[in-house]
Amino acid sequence: MKLNERGLLIVISGPSGVGKGTVRRALFEMTGHDLVYSVSMTTRAPRPGEIDGVDYYFVSKETFLERIKNNQFLEWAEFVGNYYGTPLDKVEEQLDQGKEVVLEIEVEGALQVRRQMKDAVFIFIVPPGKKALYERLRERGTDTPEMIEKRMRKAESEFLLAHKYDYIVVNDEVHNAADRIMAIIRAEHAKTERTIHNYIKMLGE
Amino acid sequence: MKLNERGLLIVISGPSGVGKGTVRRALFEMTGHDLVYSVSMTTRAPRPGEIDGVDYYFVSKETFLERIKNNQFLEWAEFVGNYYGTPLDKVEEQLDQGKEVVLEIEVEGALQVRRQMKDAVFIFIVPPGKKALYERLRERGTDTPEMIEKRMRKAESEFLLAHKYDYIVVNDEVHNAADRIMAIIRAEHAKTERTIHNYIKMLGE
Numbered sequence: 001m002k003l004n005e006r007g008l009l010i011v012i013s014g015p016s017g018v019g020k021g022t023v024r025r026a027l028f029e030m031t032g033h034d035l036v037y038s039v040s041m042t043t044r045a046p047r048p049g050e051i052d053g054v055d056y057y058f059v060s061k062e063t064f065l066e067r068i069k070n071n072q073f074l075e076w077a078e079f080v081g082n083y084y085g086t087p088l089d090k091v092e093e094q095l096d097q098g099k100e101v102v103l104e105i106e107v108e109g110a111l112q113v114r115r116q117m118k119d120a121v122f123i124f125i126v127p128p129g130k131k132a133l134y135e136r137l138r139e140r141g142t143d144t145p146e147m148i149e150k151r152m153r154k155a156e157s158e159f160l161l162a163h164k165y166d167y168i169v170v171n172d173e174v175h176n177a178a179d180r181i182m183a184i185i186r187a188e189h190a191k192t193e194r195t196i197h198n199y200i201k202m203l204g205e
Numbered sequence: 206m207k208l209n210e211r212g213l214l215i216v217i218s219g220p221s222g223v224g225k226g227t228v229r230r231a232l233f234e235m236t237g238h239d240l241v242y243s244v245s246m247t248t249r250a251p252r253p254g255e256i257d258g259v260d261y262y263f264v265s266k267e268t269f270l271e272r273i274k275n276n277q278f279l280e281w282a283e284f285v286g287n288y289y290g291t292p293l294d295k296v297e298e299q300l301d302q303g304k305e306v307v308l309e310i311e312v313e314g315a316l317q318v319r320r321q322m323k324d325a326v327f328i329f330i331v332p333p334g335k336k337a338l339y340e341r342l343r344e345r346g347t348d349t350p351e352m353i354e355k356r357m358r359k360a361e362s363e364f365l366l367a368h369k370y371d372y373i374v375v376n377d378e379v380h381n382a383a384d385r386i387m388a389i390i391r392a393e394h395a396k397t398e399r400t401i402h403n404y405i406k407m408l409g410e
Contacts, residue, residue: 128206162397183389187385191371196373
């Protein structure tokens with residue numbers, strides 16, 4: 001029996017290189033949940049095979065700018081001439097349907113979301129140490145030593161933003177981290193501030 | 206990897222007849238946890254076979270009253286001439302050892318604990334409806350119709366104290382309820398306010 005029927009907006013973020021994407025994928029591979037991705041909106045042209053509403057919502061630049069003006073994004077950014085954003089109305093629709101909407105985004109975007117969605121759940125994924133992060137970046141083998149240095153410096157400044165999040169989850173092992181996030185989702189649904197309204201309604205019946 | 210090494214004080218409470226004891230037992234039957242009961246202190250004489258420090262801490266009335274004066278109980282009550290209480294120092298010792306200390310107590314006692322332990326986790330167990338509670342009390346077969354009526358009236362007034370708790374857990378099915386409590390314990394350990402101190406320490410290493 002669910003006292004809170006509305007879905008949760010789960011924001012998964014953390015320093016670059018920490019393995020956010022891997023943790024998110026492990027989370028979605030778990031069973032018995034109602035997790036969905038949030039589909040981004042973009043002004044970039046669809047690539048062959050991309051489906052509107054599945055891969056992205058494809059819109060014109062005019063529409064996008066109009067939406068920015070009307071505060072219709074949870075967060076947005078410009079990247080090499082194209083706009084990308086998380087459409088607020090689409091997220092709200094899914095939350096109303098009882099789905100848990102998962103946003104895996106960079107620290108900067110997460111802080112934008114924080115300002116608009118007070119009742120979202122903010123999870124900061126961290127490595128089990130600075131050395132572990134360095135090793136991970138090195139083992140990935142995609143970056144030059146200079147790029148790794150640059151990423152480490154960026155991570156150093158992002159590390160300090162942990163206090164802006166509700167939870168800190170160590171990515172020591174990806175399934176452990178996913179398990180912890182699942183526990184957080186279950187616990188958040190039981191929180192008094194989310195359940196008391198329906199609880200009182202239930203007593204009246 | 207545990208960022209919060211200290212145990213949690215978990216207070217399980219709720220209206221009488223809701224099945225707190227059953228839920229607690231189901232919780233302790235689960236594996237992979239570090240849950241312990243809190244042992245009460247009492248002035249009543251030990252019964253044959255009862256072991257000091259296991260069943261109760263047996264103390265004199267003088268000791269007990271002295272401890273009340275010194276604020277050394279999380280909660281206490283007098284019952285037919287004997288005193289019963291939860292000793293604060295013993296609980297703190299177990300928390301320091303990383304154990305999760307579970308207190309299953311009546312609503313009144315829980316509110317006493319709230320005043321002293323700001324960082325304890327307060328869980329309110331509720332029935333899936335008033336009717337369900339009535340049926341449960343009736344099926345138990347231990348109470349007369351008048352006692353059931355009295356219990357229902359007491360429950361009615363206790364129902365309204367839900368907002369003083371951190372979480373509301375519906376006891377629709379005992380294993381569901383225990384699962385939810387376990388998720389709450391895991392999530393609470395990941396809360397930023399409990400983890401940030403060790404997280405910062407870890408970064409410095």
